[in-house]
Amino acid sequence: MSTERERDGESESGRTGTFGDYGGQYVPEALMPAVQELEDAYQRYVLENEDGFMDEFRERLRDFGGRPTPLQRADRLSERYDREVYLKREDLVHGGAHKLNNALGQVLLAKYMGKERIIAETGAGQHGTATAMAAAHLDMPCEIYMGRTDVNRQRPNVYRMRMNGAEVNPVEAGSGTLKEAINETMRDWATTVERTHYVIGSVVGPHPFPKMVRDFQAVIGDEVRKQIQEKAGRLPDSVVACAGGGSNTMGAFHAFVPDEAVDLYAVEAGGSSLEIDEEEGLAPNSATLSTGTDGVLHGAMTKLLQSTDGQIMESHSVSAGLDYAGVGPELSHLVETGRVTPASVDDEDALNGFHRLSRLEGIIPALESSHALGYLEEEHETLGDLVVVNVSGRGDKDLETVLEETETRDLVAAPDVEVFDG
Amino acid sequence: MSREIRAERESRDGERGAATRCDQREHLEKRTENEVNREQRPASREVRADGGEPTAYDSDVEAAIREDQPALITYITAGDPSLKDTKAYVEALDRGGSDLIELGLPFSEPIAEGSTIQAAINRALDAGTTPEGFFELVADLETEAPLLVMTYYNMILQYGDEPDVRPFVERAAEAGLSGIIVPDLPAEEAGPLREACDDNGLDLVFIIAPTTEGERLDQIMSQVSGFAYVQARLGTTGARANVSGATHDSLARLSEYDVPKAVGFGVSKGDHAAEIIEAGADGVIVGSALVDIIAEHSSAGSGTESQNIASSDDPSDAVDALEAKAQELKRGARRGADTVTVDPEERPEPEQP
Numbered sequence: 001m002s003t004e005r006e007r008d009g010e011s012e013s014g015r016t017g018t019f020g021d022y023g024g025q026y027v028p029e030a031l032m033p034a035v036q037e038l039e040d041a042y043q044r045y046v047l048e049n050e051d052g053f054m055d056e057f058r059e060r061l062r063d064f065g066g067r068p069t070p071l072q073r074a075d076r077l078s079e080r081y082d083r084e085v086y087l088k089r090e091d092l093v094h095g096g097a098h099k100l101n102n103a104l105g106q107v108l109l110a111k112y113m114g115k116e117r118i119i120a121e122t123g124a125g126q127h128g129t130a131t132a133m134a135a136a137h138l139d140m141p142c143e144i145y146m147g148r149t150d151v152n153r154q155r156p157n158v159y160r161m162r163m164n165g166a167e168v169n170p171v172e173a174g175s176g177t178l179k180e181a182i183n184e185t186m187r188d189w190a191t192t193v194e195r196t197h198y199v200i201g202s203v204v205g206p207h208p209f210p211k212m213v214r215d216f217q218a219v220i221g222d223e224v225r226k227q228i229q230e231k232a233g234r235l236p237d238s239v240v241a242c243a244g245g246g247s248n249t250m251g252a253f254h255a256f257v258p259d260e261a262v263d264l265y266a267v268e269a270g271g272s273s274l275e276i277d278e279e280e281g282l283a284p285n286s287a288t289l290s291t292g293t294d295g296v297l298h299g300a301m302t303k304l305l306q307s308t309d310g311q312i313m314e315s316h317s318v319s320a321g322l323d324y325a326g327v328g329p330e331l332s333h334l335v336e337t338g339r340v341t342p343a344s345v346d347d348e349d350a351l352n353g354f355h356r357l358s359r360l361e362g363i364i365p366a367l368e369s370s371h372a373l374g375y376l377e378e379e380h381e382t383l384g385d386l387v388v389v390n391v392s393g394r395g396d397k398d399l400e401t402v403l404e405e406t407e408t409r410d411l412v413a414a415p416d417v418e419v420f421d422g
Numbered sequence: 423m424s425r426e427i428r429a430e431r432e433s434r435d436g437e438r439g440a441a442t443r444c445d446q447r448e449h450l451e452k453r454t455e456n457e458v459n460r461e462q463r464p465a466s467r468e469v470r471a472d473g474g475e476p477t478a479y480d481s482d483v484e485a486a487i488r489e490d491q492p493a494l495i496t497y498i499t500a501g502d503p504s505l506k507d508t509k510a511y512v513e514a515l516d517r518g519g520s521d522l523i524e525l526g527l528p529f530s531e532p533i534a535e536g537s538t539i540q541a542a543i544n545r546a547l548d549a550g551t552t553p554e555g556f557f558e559l560v561a562d563l564e565t566e567a568p569l570l571v572m573t574y575y576n577m578i579l580q581y582g583d584e585p586d587v588r589p590f591v592e593r594a595a596e597a598g599l600s601g602i603i604v605p606d607l608p609a610e611e612a613g614p615l616r617e618a619c620d621d622n623g624l625d626l627v628f629i630i631a632p633t634t635e636g637e638r639l640d641q642i643m644s645q646v647s648g649f650a651y652v653q654a655r656l657g658t659t660g661a662r663a664n665v666s667g668a669t670h671d672s673l674a675r676l677s678e679y680d681v682p683k684a685v686g687f688g689v690s691k692g693d694h695a696a697e698i699i700e701a702g703a704d705g706v707i708v709g710s711a712l713v714d715i716i717a718e719h720s721s722a723g724s725g726t727e728s729q730n731i732a733s734s735d736d737p738s739d740a741v742d743a744l745e746a747k748a749q750e751l752k753r754g755a756r757r758g759a760d761t762v763t764v765d766p767e768e769r770p771e772p773e774q775p
Contacts, residue, residue: 026611029630293585299606
């Protein structure tokens with residue numbers, strides 16, 4: 001088995017915090033000491049379990065977070081696709097998504113580091129909700145930045161954050177989605193860095209965030225590895241996960257990266273088209289791994305949706321949680337080296353995936369996870385006999401969007417929403 | 423007031439002096455290392471297209487700050503509200519007494535900027551400002567003050583066919599720029615750009631934040647060329663009502679380094695400039711206050727709405743206002759320098775009421 005450093009693509013003489021050509025620390029100077037302080041805390045508490053940090057984290061994940069989550073055999077999907085399909089039920093984590101794994105880890109780490117205040121950005125609101133819950137649980141004041149568009153399309157999560165005592169700050173700039181929320185949170189951090197910890201919500205940002213968030217999320221894949229061997233007696237042929245920033249993706253994949261026989265599929269939001277409109281600066285998708293080019297955004301070198309001049313594109317997805325013009329640097333590296341296969345599913349196939357799982361298995365998945373389920377429908381024949389799909393979160397937060405989108409489309413898997421009057 | 427600040431500074435310098443003597447050898451070594459680093463870099467003058475005479479300083483950026491102290495460094499965003507207007511504005515800032523002029527090349531995600539400059543960047547992008555248009559503007563400018571480009575790292579990487587810093591740096595040198603400032607590029611990641619700048623005779627200016635201390639500060643100061651951009655306060659750019667108290671601490675921390683220091687972030691008035699120079703800076707950097715003047719005269723409003731802006735409502739008003747503002751700032755800086763150079767013993771006694 002390769003060493004951690006080799007797997008991350010770091011050479012002995014290379015820069016720290018990189019995965020091959022990707023990663024690094026591209027942040028304003030004011031933030032560098034905080035990033036280095038975090039690097040030190042990550043090394044001591046997370047990697048070396050100083051003061052029993054990881055023991056406490058695992059205990060809280062179990063008792064507060066509800067882990068381990070089940071790996072459930074999906075009987076009707078297995079029948080439909082004529083192969084064994086298992087679902088990793090991250091929708092059953094407290095709060096309804098895998099996001100709590102990371103939020104709880106980081107808020108606890110901030111506490112160990114003696115920070116006094118938590119800030120975070122959120123797209124769909126799942127990360128904001130998880131952070132607000134973790135902050136309430138650990139008694140830390142918390143502020144969440146969220147793009148105006150996302151505030152409007154994810155109202156239930158806005159209420160949940162506020163109920164947990166967090167302040168929600170709408171960000172009006174640009175298209176009012178995740179990218180703008182991250183910019184604003186970085187600005188807050190640059191002003192208050194000495195006492196504030198920024199809980200980044202995905203495997204993005206400057207080192208050590210991509211590795212640290214991956215390590216907090218790796219519990220997903222570690223559990224899958226153990227559970228699938230108990231249930232099926234062997235490792236899966238493939239693991240499928242949706243990818244926006246890529247935290248559930250890396251969480252599900254990390255334990256399997258050394259197992260070359262396990263195929264890893266990162267399913268991105270194909271939106272309405274994979275074509276980009278260079279003149280308008282618009283990508284009607286969020287398929288960064290499939291169509292992006294190398295550049296620097298939000299602290300790391302990674303793949304980006306950008307114009308040839310280097311301006312970042314406005315991205316799109318029916319799922320707010322995938323709507324981001326960047327992606328984690330480790331995923332960029334794993335795609336570049338051929339270990340992870342990037343794929344994309346458009347809005348319509350994702351919506352069908354949403355309705356299909358709801359109808360066939362009685363599980364209402366997040367629109368993010370619905371992309372992975374859309375891919376399963378389209379490409380099941382290439383996925384082998386034993387497939388694990390990561391259901392990264394539950395879809396209650398997306399009901400308004402789904403009803404709206406379903407009304408305007410002819411979806412094969414959807415019920416007739418016109419009779420949803422009462 | 424000024425006397426109090428001065429006394430405080432002297433007392434702080436005294437304490438520092440004692441500490442410095444203890445570690446004299448270490449500091450001498452550090453200085454030598456700085457000098458060696460600088461000697462290895464070609465002087466910008468030698469490779470400048472205008473064939474100007476080499477100066478006693480390492481570069482024309484450093485010369486501009488050292489020769490006309492206290493120096494005024496001004497910033498505006500290129501293309502706000504159009505590149506044509508920018509040309510007139512830059513020339514006004516030059517006439518108004520700027521010793522160096524920073525031109526922002528707009529990037530869509532300016533995480534180090536406050537709302538004023540972010541709005542300017544939006545106006546410039548809405549007006550269709552591109553890197554090539556920017557370089558053409560620079561090549562067309564005739565200013566006494568050397569010009570620097572301030573932009574984000576991705577803009578530098580993407581110029582050319584492959585992600586690589588060299589094509590940008592070569593084009594910048596060819597267009598007549600003297601240096602580069604990159605707010606999201608810490609010294610740790612700056613190796614490739616440092617090398618490209620050295621090869622092309624451009625200065626690479628680093629920002630020193632209030633959080634930059636200890637070994638990190640030594641490392642950055644050994645890499646600085648041109649001047650050290652001292653960030654007066656934590657946070658983003660933006661005009662403020664007062665000079666930050668952190669300015670004095672920052673300058674005290676930097677006093678042992680023989681590198682010109684210019685203070686920015688929050689400076690908006692002549693009085694601020696006076697206070698900063700008096701606190702020991704070699705120059706002041708002013709951006710948002712100038713961008714505010716441009717915004718007031720522009721039809722773009724906040725710049726958040728997408729619209730094409732051909733030019734400002736009345737560019738000549740903005741030109742006059744910018745020139746006057748630069749003069750006010752320069753006068754303020756000079757006033758600050760006069761206060762510093764007058765020995766307290768020789769200073770006239772304040773009149774009794």
